[in-house]
Amino acid sequence: xxxxxxxxxxxxxxxxxxxxxxxxxxxxxxxxxxxxxxxxxxxxxxxxxxxxxxxxxxxxxxxxxxxxxxxxxxxxxxxxxxxxxxxxxxxxxxxxxxxxxxxxxxxxxxxxxxxxxxxxxxxxxxxxxxxxxxxxxxxxxxxxxxxxxxxxxxxxxxxxxxxxxxxxxxxxxxxxxxxxxxxxxxxxxxxxxxxxxxxxxxxxxxxxxxxxxxxxxxxxxxxxxxxxxxxxxxxxxxxxxxxxxxxxxxxxxxxxxxxxxxxxxxxxxxxxxxxxxxxxxxxxxxxxxxxxxxxxxxxxxxxxxxxxxxxxxxxxxxxxxxxxxxxxxxxxxxxxxxxx
Amino acid sequence: xxxxxxxxxxxxxxxxxxxxxxxxxxxxxxxxxxxxxxxxxxxxxxxxxxxxxxxxxxxxxxxxxxxxxxxxxxxxxxxxxxxxxxxxxxxxxxxxxxxxxxx
Numbered sequence: 001x002x003x004x005x006x007x008x009x010x011x012x013x014x015x016x017x018x019x020x021x022x023x024x025x026x027x028x029x030x031x032x033x034x035x036x037x038x039x040x041x042x043x044x045x046x047x048x049x050x051x052x053x054x055x056x057x058x059x060x061x062x063x064x065x066x067x068x069x070x071x072x073x074x075x076x077x078x079x080x081x082x083x084x085x086x087x088x089x090x091x092x093x094x095x096x097x098x099x100x101x102x103x104x105x106x107x108x109x110x111x112x113x114x115x116x117x118x119x120x121x122x123x124x125x126x127x128x129x130x131x132x133x134x135x136x137x138x139x140x141x142x143x144x145x146x147x148x149x150x151x152x153x154x155x156x157x158x159x160x161x162x163x164x165x166x167x168x169x170x171x172x173x174x175x176x177x178x179x180x181x182x183x184x185x186x187x188x189x190x191x192x193x194x195x196x197x198x199x200x201x202x203x204x205x206x207x208x209x210x211x212x213x214x215x216x217x218x219x220x221x222x223x224x225x226x227x228x229x230x231x232x233x234x235x236x237x238x239x240x241x242x243x244x245x246x247x248x249x250x251x252x253x254x255x256x257x258x259x260x261x262x263x264x265x266x267x268x269x270x271x272x273x274x275x276x277x278x279x280x281x282x283x284x285x286x287x288x289x290x291x292x293x294x295x296x297x298x299x300x301x302x303x304x305x306x307x308x309x310x311x312x313x314x315x316x317x318x319x320x321x322x323x324x325x326x327x328x329x330x331x332x333x334x335x336x337x338x339x340x
Numbered sequence: 341x342x343x344x345x346x347x348x349x350x351x352x353x354x355x356x357x358x359x360x361x362x363x364x365x366x367x368x369x370x371x372x373x374x375x376x377x378x379x380x381x382x383x384x385x386x387x388x389x390x391x392x393x394x395x396x397x398x399x400x401x402x403x404x405x406x407x408x409x410x411x412x413x414x415x416x417x418x419x420x421x422x423x424x425x426x427x428x429x430x431x432x433x434x435x436x437x438x439x440x441x442x443x
Contacts, residue, residue, distance in 0.1 A: 275367030279382040282371070291378030300364055300373055307366055 024053070025136070026144035026151075026195035027206035027250065032058035034123075037132070037234075038209035038243060054147040056117055056140075063122035066109060071095050078289040092138070092289060100142055107134035116146025129235035136209045141193050142287060145295055149206065150302040151286035154194040154256075156205055158187035163205035163251040164334050165194055166315075167284040168259035173323050177259070179214040180327030183226030188212060188244035189251065193286050196253065196302050202309035203302060204250040213239040221324050253306065255334050256281070257315040268329050269316035276307035311337055344430040344437055346423055351401050352440045355394040355426065361434050363391060372434050381434065390425050394435065400426065 023030045023039020030039050036058065078100075079092035091103045096114070103109040108131040110121045119139060123131045145151050155178035156165040164186075166174040175191040182188055190208035197204050212230060219227060219240065230242040258273075258280060273280070281303050313333075317326055357363070363372040370388030372381040383391060389410065393403040404422055408415040429435045 273368070277368045278364075278366045278371050279369065279380065282380050288378075293375050296373055296375055296378060297362070300362070300371065303371075304364055304366065307368070 023209075025207065025209045026140050026193070027053065027149045027197055027204075028140065028144050028147065029053045029055040030058060030140070031055060034058070034060050036135070037128070038136070038211050040210075054116075054144070054149075056119055056143045056147070058119045058121060061120045061122055063109060066111060066120060066122045069098075070101055070111065071098055075101075090134075090138070100146075102134065102138050102142070104134045104138075107131055110135065110139045112139060112142050112146065114146065116143040119143055127235070129241065132209075132211070136211060137192065138287075140209070141195070142290065144195050144206075145287055145290050146292075148294075148298055149195040149197050150299050152194045152196060152281075152284045153192070153286040154284060155191045156189035156194045156253075157181045158189055158247045158251050159331070159334055160338050161251060162254035162338060163189055163247075164255045164257070164330075165189075165205065165253060166257045166259055168261075172259050172261050173317070173326070174259060175213055176215060176218050176323035177327055177330065179212060179218055179230065180222070180226075180324045181331060182212065182244055183222045183229050184327065184331060185229065186331075187247045189247055196306070197250070198302060198305055199250075199252060201252075203253045203306045205253045206250045207246040210243045210246045212242045212244050214242060215239055218323060221322065253310050255337055256306070256310050256312045257330065258284075258312065259315045259317060261317040261319060263319040265316040265318040267318060268321055268326065269314075270333060271314045271316075273312040273314065276310070276312040278303050278307050281306055281312070341433065344427045346427055348423070348426070348437065349439065350404060350419065350423070351399075353400040353426075354398065354438050355400055355403070356436045356438070357395055358433070358436050363395075365392065372429075374433060376433070381432065386421075387425060390422060391429070394426070400437075 021032045021035060023036060025039050030036060074095055076094045078094055079090060081089040083089050088105055093101050099111055099113045101111050106124055106126050108121060108123045110119055112119050141151050152165065152167060154165045154167045155174040156163050157178050166177055168174045178191050188207065188210065189205055191212045193208055195206040214230060231244040232242065233240055234243050235241040282299065285299060360376045361372060361374055363370055365388055370383040370391060372383065390407060393406050394400065397403040397406065404415050404419060407422060408418050411418065426435065426437065430437055
C-alpha cells in the first residue's frame with residue numbers, strides 16, 4: 001500500500017543554477033547550490049591513504065516541481081515505514097530512469113539520480129536539523145552507495161591514523177561508545193553510517209558529516225574537557241547533536257567490533273573471529289533496499305577484503321556496564337592491537 | 341521452475357551456476373549471492389567444498405567421486421548429503437541441474 005502523503009508543506013525556494021559550495025562526506029565531494037553544514041573538512045593530511053573521491057551535485061527545487069517531475073507509473077516502492085499510530089515516517093521509491101525518491105514528513109523530499117551524481121531536494125522551512133537529519137542519514141549515503149561506496153550500519157572513530165568501527169543492533173549503544181571515545185581524544189568518523197571503499201591494501205573508511213548524537217545522560221558522565229571534544233552543540237532534541245572535528249581524509253579500517261549487550265554477560269568480553277565471518281559483516285549492511293547488481297557485487301568484494309585485512313572481534317557488554325567504561329576497555333584493547 | 345526430486349538420477353545429472361548467481365569462498369565460509377533476489381546464503385566448509393566440486397566437475401557423478409575421495413568415504417556414504425544439498429540449492433534458485441543436456 002502506498003503511503004498517503006499530505007499536500008506539500010514546504011515552501012518553494014529559488015533554484016540556483018550554479019553550485020557554489022563544496023564539502024565532503026561518505027567519500028563524496030558534495031557540490032551544492034545551498035548551504036549544507038557539517039561537510040567542511042580540513043585539507044587532507046599529507047601521507048594519508050589515497051582514495052578516489054566521487055562527486056554529487058545538490059540542487060534545491062520547489063516541492064511541487066519536484067513532485068510533478070516524479071513519474072506516476074513504473075515506480076517501485078522500496079521502503080514504507082510508519083509510526084505506530086499509522087502516520088508515514090519514511091518512504092523510498094525507485095524509478096528506473098528518474099532514480100530514487102526519498103520523503104519523510106517535515107524532513108524534506110529528495111530525488112537522487114540513478115548514478116548518484118545529482119540530488120534534487122525540496123527542503124522544509126522547519127528547523128534545519130530536521131532536513132539535515134534525513135539528508136545525512138538517507139540521501140547522501142544513497143548517493144554514495146550508487147557511486148560505489150559500501151555502507152555499514154556502524155559507528156567509527158579514528159585512533160592513531162586508523163579506523164575502529166562498531167556494528168550493533170539499533171539501541172545497543174554504538175553511538176554512545178563512539179561519543180565516549182571522542183571525549184577521550186579519538187577522531188570522529190561516524191556515529192551511524194560508515195562508508196567504505198577498497199583501498200590499495202585494505203578497506204578505507206570515510207568520514208560522514210560532522211554530526212554526533214549523544215544522549216544527555218552520556219554527556220553528564222563526561223568531563224568538561226571530554227564534552228568540549230564533541231564540538232559545538234548544534235541541536236537540542238531527545239538526543240543532542242554536536243559538531244565534532246572530523247578525520248581529514250579516509251582512514252584504513254583496522255578493527256571491527258561487533259557489539260552485543262545482554263544481562264547474560266557477567267563481564268566485558270572479547271572474542272576475535274578467526275577467521276572473520278563474512279555473513280556477520282554482510283548482516284551489518286546499510287540501505288539493504290539497494291540491491292542493484294553493481295552494489296551487491298561491490299558489497300561482496302568489500303566484505304572479502306574486510307575479512308582479510310581487518311581484525312574482527314565480538315564484544316560482549318553486560319547490561320550493567322556503562323558506555324564510558326566500555327569505551328575505556330575498547331580503547332585499551334584497540335591501542336594494543338594497533339601497536340602489534 | 342520445476343522442483344528437483346530428491347531421487348534425481350545422479351549418473352546423468354550436471355550442475356551449473358546460473359548467471360545471476362555468484363559465490364565466493366572465504367576462510368570461514370562460502371557465501372553465495374543471488375543477484376536477482378539480493379539475498380546472501382552462507383555455506384559451511386563442507387557445503388563450500390560441494391559447491392566448488394559441482395561447479396568444476398562435468399557431472400554430479402564426477403563430483404560425488406571427488407567428494408567421497410576428499411573425505412575418505414564411500415560414495416554411498418556421501419551421496420544422500422549431496423542429493424539434499426543439490427535440492428536445497430536448486431529450490432533457492434542457486435543452481436541449475438540438467439540431465440543429458442536437457443533442463
